[in-house]
Every structure is written in structure tokens, then in C-alpha cells.
Amino acid sequence: MMNMRSTDTTTWHPANWQSRKAQQQPVYEDADALSRVIADLARLPPIVVSWEIENLREQLARAQRGEAFLLQGGDCAENFADCESDHIAKQLKVLLQMSLVLLQGMKRPIVRVGRFAGQYAKPRSADTETRDGMTLPSYRGDLVNRPEFTAAARRPDPQLLLRGYERAALTLNFIRALVDGGFADLHHPEYWDLGFMVHAELRESYERIVHSIGDALDFFESMTGQQVGDAAQVEFFASHEGLHLLYEQAQTRFIPRQNKWYNLSTHMPWIGMRTAQLDGAHVEFFRGIANPVGVKIGAGMTDEWLQQLVTTLNPSNQPGRLALIHRFGVKEVEKHLPRVIEAVRRTGHSVLWVCDPMHGNTETSSGGLKTRRFENIMKEIDVAFSVHRGAGSHLGGMHIELTGDDVTECTGGARGLTDADLQRAYRSQVDPRLNYEQALELAMLIAERSRQQS
Numbered sequence: 001m002m003n004m005r006s007t008d009t010t011t012w013h014p015a016n017w018q019s020r021k022a023q024q025q026p027v028y029e030d031a032d033a034l035s036r037v038i039a040d041l042a043r044l045p046p047i048v049v050s051w052e053i054e055n056l057r058e059q060l061a062r063a064q065r066g067e068a069f070l071l072q073g074g075d076c077a078e079n080f081a082d083c084e085s086d087h088i089a090k091q092l093k094v095l096l097q098m099s100l101v102l103l104q105g106m107k108r109p110i111v112r113v114g115r116f117a118g119q120y121a122k123p124r125s126a127d128t129e130t131r132d133g134m135t136l137p138s139y140r141g142d143l144v145n146r147p148e149f150t151a152a153a154r155r156p157d158p159q160l161l162l163r164g165y166e167r168a169a170l171t172l173n174f175i176r177a178l179v180d181g182g183f184a185d186l187h188h189p190e191y192w193d194l195g196f197m198v199h200a201e202l203r204e205s206y207e208r209i210v211h212s213i214g215d216a217l218d219f220f221e222s223m224t225g226q227q228v229g230d231a232a233q234v235e236f237f238a239s240h241e242g243l244h245l246l247y248e249q250a251q252t253r254f255i256p257r258q259n260k261w262y263n264l265s266t267h268m269p270w271i272g273m274r275t276a277q278l279d280g281a282h283v284e285f286f287r288g289i290a291n292p293v294g295v296k297i298g299a300g301m302t303d304e305w306l307q308q309l310v311t312t313l314n315p316s317n318q319p320g321r322l323a324l325i326h327r328f329g330v331k332e333v334e335k336h337l338p339r340v341i342e343a344v345r346r347t348g349h350s351v352l353w354v355c356d357p358m359h360g361n362t363e364t365s366s367g368g369l370k371t372r373r374f375e376n377i378m379k380e381i382d383v384a385f386s387v388h389r390g391a392g393s394h395l396g397g398m399h400i401e402l403t404g405d406d407v408t409e410c411t412g413g414a415r416g417l418t419d420a421d422l423q424r425a426y427r428s429q430v431d432p433r434l435n436y437e438q439a440l441e442l443a444m445l446i447a448e449r450s451r452q453q454s
């Protein structure tokens with residue numbers, strides 16, 4: 001903790017949030033055990049470093065100006081059990097493939113940000129869950145407790161904070177090695193093939209896109225006699241919901257060279273919809289960190305609330321600092337999006353607008369499973385693009401829950417998954433994700449719309 005405040009000119013400190021009301025925090029039985037874990041976390045090396053965060057902020061500033069597009073995606077919640085090479089490589093591959101399709105259609109660089117390497121804490125609508133007369137704490141993600149419905153599994157365990165930190169580090173270590181090793185080289189998109197795309201038309205369109213990018217690279221390189229080199233090497237950033245404030249605080253460090261505080265647990269944390277209260281602990285914590293941050297925006301957010309969030313979280317109107325991730329749902333997006341765009345405009349501040357077409361479109365299937373319809377997800381994105389265009393604004397990114405695995409959690413898409421199909425491979429403990437084919441199809445449809453617009 002030395003040299004922390006010496007050159008810091010603000011009165012903000014990473015622990016100040018503790019005097020505010022913090023929503024969605026677990027209650028630990030053993031306060032000493034918790035303090036020991038937090039002290040350990042505060043000593044351990046960071047997961048990311050400040051220059052990567054600054055690099056991402058510059059790229060997000062470009063997306064905010066319409067010169068790039070943010071693709072943010074991954075599991076609703078990561079599980080500790082999914083911290084294994086196959087799952088991580090598949091998440092990387094599906095994001096890479098989508099980004100390639102978007103790049104080709106939008107003719108803009110794609111900024112890739114995973115919901116990974118730390119997406120372990122979940123907000124819940126109720127603190128407890130009752131089954132057959134027994135009431136236990138809700139499952140709050142692997143960072144906090146376990147999903148099984150037993151008292152032992154549901155007891156918040158501070159050791160899980162360390163296990164989550166370690167898995168975040170292992171995940172990012174593997175991603176960095178894959179990317180550095182050329183896995184993500186645009187010259188070799190065949191490395192990223194997931195193999196099991198069975199839908200023939202999707203596979204054909206994807207292969208056409210990959211070839212056209214390969215041809216463009218070959219053309220450029222033979223014309224100029226130069227390797228595209230760095231430009232063909234893609235980057236990945238990490239993000240998660242900054243929900244568990246003791247965890248986030250422990251990894252927040254003052255970087256004297258930058259003269260700023262950074263949350264080094266991830267590049268881009270976001271504030272979830274349930275924790276965006278203006279006088280709440282999360283806003284107080286997020287206000288002081290230098291990372292680019294996101295805030296989820298729902299229909300219940302008033303203009304004044306939103307305006308104060310914008311000026312509190314980004315008082316200097318720094319480009320790339322604040323992403324507003326709107327998640328109205330297909331039924332509400334036309335009603336609320338024009339209103340919030342106008343509300344932000346009246347602050348005189350600029351933000352990066354991102355559409356989350358997942359969280360406003362959750363419904364219960366006929367068999368009782370939580371699901372989302374592909375057509376509603378796609379429609380919300382379409383509406384979001386056109387409302388922004390009509391308002392003289394622009395949509396700079398999208399935020400998607402997806403997996404590179406062949407799951408059946410969302411209905412629809414080219415293969416026409418129905419409610420009956422959901423039973424087959426429903427794996428999410430929390431929200432339903434687009435599967436690999438659906439995710440790629442979504443990217444293709446968006447790319448196609450962009451081509452038509454230009």
C-alpha cells in the first residue's frame with residue numbers, strides 16, 4: 001500500500017464505497033477469514049496491466065466515434081469447472097469468427113472484449129431461495145458459493161475469491177499464449193475452425209468471408225511487398241461485471257506513472273442493472289477507477305438518473321471511458337432508446353452506445369426453462385441500429401451472451417431450435433446463451449445489414 005496517495009490528487013480511495021449501501025454482496029460468516037483472503041488478493045500480482053487498459057480505452061474511443069465496433073461476449077457466468085483449455089479455446093474461436101464476419105461487413109476494426117477471466121459473480125433477484133420448505137442463500141456465482149441446494153454448498157466461502165482470482169489468471173494466461181502464438185493470426189483463420197458447424201449455408205457463407213479476407217491480405221502484401229504483420233494480429237480484452245466490491249477493491253492499485261487508480265482485475269468492468277444506484281457503493285467505486293467502464297441501462301432508468309450517472313462516472317467527458325449498454329428488450333427498445341439518447345445528448349457528454357439484446361428478451365419456455373428467441377435478439381439489434389441512426393447517434397457495439405459450444409439454450413436461428421430442443425443440451429446455470437451457430441449467424445446478419453447500408 002505504499003506510494004498510494006502520495007501523488008493522487010483526488011479524495012477518492014478504493015475503500016470509500018464501504019460507507020455506501022452495497023447491493024448484491026454476500027454475507028460471510030467468518031469475518032477474519034474474509035479479511036485474510038482480501039489481504040492476500042491485495043498482495044497478489046494483477047491480472048491485467050494499466051497500459052493494456054489505456055490501449056482498450058483508446059480503441060473504445062474509436063468505437064464511440066464510429067470508427068470501430070465493440071464485440072463484447074461470452075458466458076453469462078463462467079464456472080470454475082469450465083476453466084479448461086477446450087472451453088476457453090472455443091470461446092476465443094467463436095468471438096474471432098464473429099469479429100471476422102463483422103469486420104468484413106462493417107469495414108471497421110472490431111474491438112474484441114470477452115466476458116471472461118473473472119465473470120464469476122452474479123446478481124440475483126432474491127437473496128434466498130426456498131425449496132420444499134428449506135430456505136438457503138441464493139447461488140451468487142462460483143466466486144461466492146456453489147449451485148447445489150445444500151447448506152454447505154450455498155454458504156459463501158471466502159476461499160472461493162482466491163480460487164476465482166487464480167482461474168481468471170489461468171484463463172487469461174492461456175488466451176495470451178494462444179494469441180501470441182499466432183492462433184488469432186488473420187493469415188490462418190483455419191486454426192479457428194470449430195469443426196462442428198453443420199448448417200451448410202452458414203458454413204459456406206463463413207468460408208466465403210474467410211477467403212475474401214485472405215485474398216485481401218494476399219493482395220495487399222503482394223502489392224506492397226510487406227507483411228501486414230501487426231495489423232493481422234488480433235487482440236483480446238477481458239471484462240466482467242464488477243459486482244463483488246471487496247474482490248474488485250483488492251485488485252485496485254495506484255499506478256504512479258499514470259497518476260491514476262486502476263482496477264487491475266480486468267480491462268473493462270461493468271456495473272450491472274441492479275447495482276447502478278447513484279448513491280450506491282458500485283457507482284462510488286467505479287467513479288474512481290481509470291478503466292473504461294460499462295453501465296447496463298434498463299427501462300426503469302429515468303433520464304435524470306442516467307444523466308447523473310454519465311456526469312458522475314465520466315466528469316471530464318473522456319472519450320472511451322463510458323459505455324452505456326442498453327438492454328430494453330425488443331418490446332421496449334423503440335420506446336426507451338430515443339429517450340435515453342436524447343437524455344445523454346442534453347448532458348453534452350459523449351458515450352459509447354452498446355446494445356445488449358439478451359437481457360431484455362429472457363422468457364420461460366413451455367418446458368419451464370429460461371430461454372431467449374433468436375429472432376427477438378436480432379430484432380432488438382436491428383431496431384437499435386436504426387434508432388441510433390435516426391437520432392444522429394450511432395451504435396458502437398454489442399454485448400452478447402454466447403458460447404462456442406453446441407448448446408441448446410436459445411430458440412430459433414437457422415436450425416430452428418424449438419422449446420422441445422432445449423432439453424437436449426441446456427448447460428447454463430444462469431442465463432441462456434447463443435450457441436456457436438446462432439452466434440455466427442447473428443454476426444452474419446449484422447454484417448449483411450451493414451453491407452446494404454453502405
Ligand code: PEP
Nearest residue numbers: 076272273274296327359
Ligand atoms: C448480465 O450481464 O449477465 C446481467 C445480469 O445483466 P443485467 O445487469 O443487465 O441484468
Ligand code: CO
Nearest residue numbers: 076401430431
Ligand atoms: Co446474463
